[in-house]
Every structure is written in C-alpha cells, then in structure tokens.
Amino acid sequence: MTDKTHIPAVEGLFTMEPSEPRLIGTRCRGCGTYFFPAEQTFCRNPACDQTDFEEVALSRTGKVWSYTSASYKPPAPFVAKEPFEPFAIAAVELEKEGITILGQVADGVGVDALATGMPMELVLRELYQDDEHVYLTWNWKPVATGATDE
Amino acid sequence: MSKDVAVLGVGMHPWGKWGQSFIGYGVKAAKDALKDAGLGWKDIQLVAGGDTIRNGYPGFVAGATFAQALGWSGAKVSSSYGACATGAQAISVARANILAGLCDVALVIGADAAPKGFFAPTGGRRPEDPDWLRFHVQGITNPTYFGLYARRRMDVHGATQEDFAAVKVKNSKHGLHNPNARYRKAVALEDVMSSVLVADPLRLLDICATSDGAAALVVSSMDFARRHGTDPVKISAVSTVTPVYPNDIIEMPNLATDSKAGVGLPEIGFKESIAHRAYEEAGLGPEDMSLAEVYDLSTALELDWYEQIGLCAAGDAEKLLRDGETSLGGRIPVNPSGGLACFGEAVPAQAIAQVCELTWQLRGQAEGRQVEGAKAGVTVNQGLFGHGSSVICTV
Numbered sequence: 001m002t003d004k005t006h007i008p009a010v011e012g013l014f015t016m017e018p019s020e021p022r023l024i025g026t027r028c029r030g031c032g033t034y035f036f037p038a039e040q041t042f043c044r045n046p047a048c049d050q051t052d053f054e055e056v057a058l059s060r061t062g063k064v065w066s067y068t069s070a071s072y073k074p075p076a077p078f079v080a081k082e083p084f085e086p087f088a089i090a091a092v093e094l095e096k097e098g099i100t101i102l103g104q105v106a107d108g109v110g111v112d113a114l115a116t117g118m119p120m121e122l123v124l125r126e127l128y129q130d131d132e133h134v135y136l137t138w139n140w141k142p143v144a145t146g147a148t149d150e
Numbered sequence: 151m152s153k154d155v156a157v158l159g160v161g162m163h164p165w166g167k168w169g170q171s172f173i174g175y176g177v178k179a180a181k182d183a184l185k186d187a188g189l190g191w192k193d194i195q196l197v198a199g200g201d202t203i204r205n206g207y208p209g210f211v212a213g214a215t216f217a218q219a220l221g222w223s224g225a226k227v228s229s230s231y232g233a234c235a236t237g238a239q240a241i242s243v244a245r246a247n248i249l250a251g252l253c254d255v256a257l258v259i260g261a262d263a264a265p266k267g268f269f270a271p272t273g274g275r276r277p278e279d280p281d282w283l284r285f286h287v288q289g290i291t292n293p294t295y296f297g298l299y300a301r302r303r304m305d306v307h308g309a310t311q312e313d314f315a316a317v318k319v320k321n322s323k324h325g326l327h328n329p330n331a332r333y334r335k336a337v338a339l340e341d342v343m344s345s346v347l348v349a350d351p352l353r354l355l356d357i358c359a360t361s362d363g364a365a366a367l368v369v370s371s372m373d374f375a376r377r378h379g380t381d382p383v384k385i386s387a388v389s390t391v392t393p394v395y396p397n398d399i400i401e402m403p404n405l406a407t408d409s410k411a412g413v414g415l416p417e418i419g420f421k422e423s424i425a426h427r428a429y430e431e432a433g434l435g436p437e438d439m440s441l442a443e444v445y446d447l448s449t450a451l452e453l454d455w456y457e458q459i460g461l462c463a464a465g466d467a468e469k470l471l472r473d474g475e476t477s478l479g480g481r482i483p484v485n486p487s488g489g490l491a492c493f494g495e496a497v498p499a500q501a502i503a504q505v506c507e508l509t510w511q512l513r514g515q516a517e518g519r520q521v522e523g524a525k526a527g528v529t530v531n532q533g534l535f536g537h538g539s540s541v542i543c544t545v
Contacts, residue, residue: 009286010277010283010286010287031413032411032412033408034412037280037406045396045413048412065298066298067298068293068298068300068301068349068350068351070294072268075285076285077270077271077282077285077286078288080289089298091298091400096411099406099409101405101407102288102290102400102406103288103405104288111350116305127287137288138287
C-alpha cells in the first residue's frame with residue numbers, strides 16, 4: 001500500500017471529495033453564464049460588463065456528445081503510463097450549465113461501450129505519481145444502472 | 151471601391167521532410183513567386199511573414215527573417231500568427247496595406263519545418279494555457295478533436311468509416327501529379343481501412359501528417375497589375391472571422407465549450423461563418439464556385455466543410471462525395487491539389503498554399519489536376535484559438 005499524498009495534477013480544477021468530486025467553475029453574477037476552467041476577471045459574454053463571479057461546483061453528471069480514443073501515446077506534458085494503455089475520451093454535455101467538457105473515460109472503458117447520449121458521471125483517477133504524491137485528474141465514467149442525477 | 155487585389159505570382163517549396171531550416175524553404179518559395187510575377191525582390195514594398203512557433207525566435211519574426219535572408223532592402227515588414235490560419239493573417243495584412251493605399255506590391259511568405267508525429271505545446275509548466283492543460287491533465291491531442299467530430303458525424307448523419315476513407319482515396323488521386331505534394335501515390339479504400347486506429351473512428355490514413363514546406367504570393371493593387379500589363383487572378387475576399395459567443399462546439403485546444411446557459415446561440419455556427427463572411431465580401435455564393443480547397447486535417451473534416459461552406463445541406467456531404475461531385479470532373483471539385491491528405495500540414499504555409507492552388511487552377515496551369523474552365527474558387531481553414539480563414543479568388 002502507498003502512503004503517498006493524493007493531490008490534484010493542477011490546482012483549482014476540481015474538488016477532492018473522493019466519492020462525489022466536482023469540477024470547479026465560475027458563474028457570472030451579471031448574465032449567469034458559466035465558465036470552466038474558472039474565469040475570474042472579465043465576463044466573456046460580449047453583452048455583459050460584469051467582473052464579479054461566484055465559484056460553483058458544476059453538475060457531476062451529463063450526457064455524451066461524442067467520443068473517441070487515444071490509441072497512441074500522447075506527447076509531453078502528458079505523463080503516460082508505461083507501457084502505454086490506450087484510453088477513450090468523451091465530450092460530455094452538462095445540461096444545466098450548457099457546457100460540453102472533455103475528459104478521459106475511466107477504468108479502461110473503451111469506445112465500444114460508449115454511445116452518444118449515454119449518461120456519464122465525474123470521477124477522480126490517478127494521472128501519474130512520483131516519490132511523494134499521487135497526482136489526480138478527472139475522468140468521465142458511464143453511470144451505473146439505477147444511479148440518478150442530483 | 152473594389153476590394154480586389156491581384157495575385158501576380160505564386161511559388162512553393164515542395165512539401166516533405168527535408169531536414170533543413172524553414173528559412174530556406176521560404177526563400178525558395180518567395181524567389182519562385184517573384185519570378186512568376188516577373189518582379190525582383192527590390193520591387194517589394196512590404197513583406198508579410200507567417201510565423202512558425204516550432205523554430206525558435208526567427209520563427210516568431212518570420213517576416214524579418216525572410217527579409218534578412220532575401221537581403222535587407224528597406225521594405226516594410228509584418229509577422230503574424232494564427233495557428234493553422236496563419237497564412238490568411240499574412241495575406242490579410244498585405245491586402246489591407248494595398249487596399250489602404252499604403253503600398254502597391256507585397257510579398258507573402260509562410261514556411262515550416264515540422265517535427266514528426268503529434269504536435270505538442272511549447273515547453274514549461276503553464277496551467278493557464280489551454281494548450282498545455284489539455285495535454286497535461288487529459289492527454290488530449292489534435293486527433294482527439296478530429297475523432298470527436300468524426301464520431302459525431304457518424305451518429306448524426308449516418309456517415310461510415312468507408313465514407314471517410316473514400317475522401318482519402320479521392321484526394322490521393324487528385325494529388326498524384328502535383329509536383330509540390332509530399333505523397334503522390336494512389337491509395338485504395340482497403341489501405342485506409344486496414345491502417346491502424348489513431349483516434350476512433352479515424353485511422354492513420356484518415357489523418358494528415360506534419361510536413362516541411364513553404365508557399366509564397368506576390369500580391370499587388372489592381373492599378374499596379376494593369377501598369378504591369380497583366381490580367382491577373384484576383385483575391386476578391388479574405389475572411390479572418392472569430393467565433394460569436396457562445397460557441398457551443400468543442401474546439402482545439404479547449405477542454406470545454408462556452409456556456410449556452412446565459413446567452414442564446416448565434417444564428418450560424420463558427421465554422422459556417424468563416425466562408426459565409428468571404429462570400430458576403432466577394433458578393434458571390436457557393437453556387438458561383440468552380441472549386442474549393444478545404445482544410446482536410448482529417449478525412450471526416452473534409453465532409454464537414456462541404457456543408458459549412460455551403461456546397462450542400464447539412465447531412466448531404468456523403469452523398470455529394472459518393473456521387474463524385476467533389477472529384478475532378480464533378481460539379482465542384484474539392485481539394486484538386488490533393489489537400490492535406492497529399493501534402494501533410496506545414497502550418498504557416500498552408501493557407502497560402504491553398505491560394506497558390508486556386509491561382510494555378512484559375513490560370514489553367516494546374517497540369518494533371520486542372521478543373522476545366524475554373525472561374526472562381528474558395529479556400530477554407532481554421533486556426534485553433536478561434537481563427538477563421540477563407541479566401542475567394544476570381545478571374
């Protein structure tokens with residue numbers, strides 16, 4: 001067993017709750033539009049002059065817009081496992097936020113098990129590790145039958 | 151006032167993997183364009199370079215780099231970058247200077263020496279840079295986006311992997327006799343279908359390679375061209391549009407789309423808006439085009455472009471392809487040059503190369519791949535981070 005500390009690969013992108021992690025975005029207090037990664041300075045809606053944002057935890061579940069695979073090892077700054085194992089990638093639409101977000105598909109689930117419109121949920125998985133830390137990132141995972149949105 | 155500028159000369163350095171500096175490729179293309187125009191380097195009043203980000207500082211100041219290599223002449227200089235749309239940025243600078251009366255004749259140059267394999271971000275840890283972030287936290291490469299669009303096309307429009315492969319077969323046939331193409335070999339459907347998967351549903355032969363290459367244009371005012379005694383091909387429109395907020399299609403290099411929760415979607419999407427703006431500027435429509443050069447980073451993307459530049463309705467691209475309408479001899483040949491399928495991508499040269507091809511076609515000089523009686527053509531291309539690129543040429 002490892003006693004390494006689990007930390008996010010990049011700070012500020014997601015919460016570290018192990019069972020119900022959330023992506024961290026912001027919502028403009030003027031026009032209500034959402035941003036991921038979080039926008040903190042100026043609203044990007046050209047009709048909105050707002051500079052005030054609230055941090056929000058985005059919906060944990062969404063539906064597949066499209067999906068693909070990485071059959072070849074991506075180059076640095078990706079840190080690939082050796083030997084490299086191909087993985088699937090899904091673009092998942094969050095209904096409430098009106099945002100589509102990319103992420104690897106968790107646990108070796110391949111493209112054959114995916115379909116457009118399929119419900120997915122957010123999970124955290126190891127991206128890589130060094131002597132002291134395990135670095136985590138978000139993945140999408142098909143929602144287990146019977147699970148429901150918030 | 152006419153917004154036309156004249157294309158007096160075109161030149162290219164063949165695409166390939168040559169193992170040399172991008173500067174030499176650019177100078178070769180420039181000298182060919184000058185010769186084609188019947189002008190000397192000292193006649194050039196403005197040199198507009200397309201930057202390359204993988205060749206150190208000289209690449210970031212490409213205009214000056216080429217000017218120095220050609221021999222300092224005191225010409226005005228410009229260097230611009232717009233990812234895959236870099237060439238359109240450089241053309242736009244030259245055209246704007248000419249139309250504003252600030253110069254009569256300009257040289258546009260783009261050249262690259264590209265690494266093998268996947269493009270990767272420049273070095274250093276930069277979590278604020280979406281291009282760095284997508285590679286680091288998710289391992290998302292450019293082909294990831296091509297794969298997502300291709301799968302979406304299959305699910306929404308019923309495209310098949312055979313349809314995608316048929317685009318490669320067509321383009322490989324088109325490029326067979328193009329002396330500047332890197333790949334001049336007929337490819338069969340089975341070759342594509344049996345190549346390895348890279349980004350499902352796309353295979354190795356569905357995705358363009360990265361190449362070395364260079365392209366250059368000599369452009370001038372119509373008055374200068376008339377004084378020069380030529381009846382040139384004209385650039386009638388240059389579109390360099392950005393998206394309209396919110397863009398709800400996932401785009402390179404982003405991990406997420408804009409949100410459509412607070413604001414309604416624009417009337418037409420970003421990719422549709424790129425050629426649309428060029429048609430508006432030229433006062434022409436897709437029905438007036440004799441040919442199109444579109445950015446086939448993947449075979450499936452070529453099919454998307456058919457619809458996005460108005461060659462057919464959404465969902466009809468596969469039929470247009472299957473009916474042979476986009477092949478040489480068809481109603482609207484697409485990528486008669488062979489496209490990226492035969493060239494591979496030399497980023498800052500590519501949008502300029504598209505205009506070289508239109509020029510050869512409209513002059514009737516596209517030997518072995520000529521679109522008979524070509525009168526007008528459109529290019530389309532898109533650079534990551536929101537760069538539209540479309541040029542319309544006419545005779």
